[in-house]
């Protein structure tokens with residue numbers, strides 16, 4: 001049986017021109033959740049709230065059954081976070097930065113740190129501020145993993161990172177999840193990462209969660225149906241996502257149900273095709289996700 005590792009209840013943050021929430025969100029032990037959404041949809045704001053880096057206007061975050069604010073230092077020892085937190089420490093070298101960060105984590109694993117530094121070809125003598133954007137992302141990623149956290153919260157860890165390192169990050173995250181009792185919340189614009197690492201997908205749109213579903217649902221239920229005609233009733237069908245012409249076709253989030261209803265309407269089906277994850281996500285977030293897979 002799974003148990004909730006992190007829960008948010010009616011979490012809300014208001015800026016002058018943007019409101020996030022109210023967000024109800026849950027992470028079960030052993031699951032990897034992709035957070036996807038167009039630029040500015042509120043992913044980073046949500047992550048900062050999860051990490052208690054900014055204060056909500058209302059609502060709460062519970063982590064490991066505690067309200068975050070009440071036991072913050074203890075809770076954070078079990079979390080790995082990457083989300084541009086290191087900028088104020090730019091005057092430190094990577095070696096100094098690691099030594100500073102290690103102080104907070106009883107589980108800091110120097111051997112694993114050495115392994116990751118070598119794996120991602122990081123020059124430890126370099127000052128953080130002098131690192132390239134991709135290097136900084138790799139350093140953040142390494143520091144988030146080195147204390148073997150139970151929960152990883154990563155805000156676009158591979159953005160701006162070279163392809164070889166992106167592949168390594170993917171492998172490391174798959175390995176992280178393999179123990180079975182760890183959890184991951186990953187904001188990403190990479191379909192490849194969603195596909196290979198995550199089990200669940202949560203879609204943000206203009207500060208709200210508009211969809212949250214099991215990834216396999218897209219493979220099983222989403223599809224395109226070519227038809228002889230489309231009636232008003234079918235156009236308004238709750239499972240019809242889009243109707244387009246030349247040739248006349250319907251995109252649906254429930255193939256089996258729509259096929260049945262089309263038959264009941266005596267509409268001829270000429271062809272049926274399942275959607276790829278990439279196509280499904282494009283419909284869900286307004287065709288703005290950067291396609292990287294396949």
Ligand SMILES: Nc1ncnc2c1ncn2[C@@H]1O[C@H](COP(=O)(O)OP(=O)(O)OP(=O)(O)O)[C@@H](O)[C@H]1O
Nearest residue numbers: 015016017018037038039040041042043044045046
């Ligand atoms: N400190 C702040 N003050 C005012 N507005 C803010 C602040 N931080 C974020 N915002 C606004 O909140 C909105 C959501 O931004 P956020 O960075 O959370 O989006 P995102 O989904 O992470 O985007 P991206 O995919 O580009 O990283 C944006 O309109 C942004 O301008």
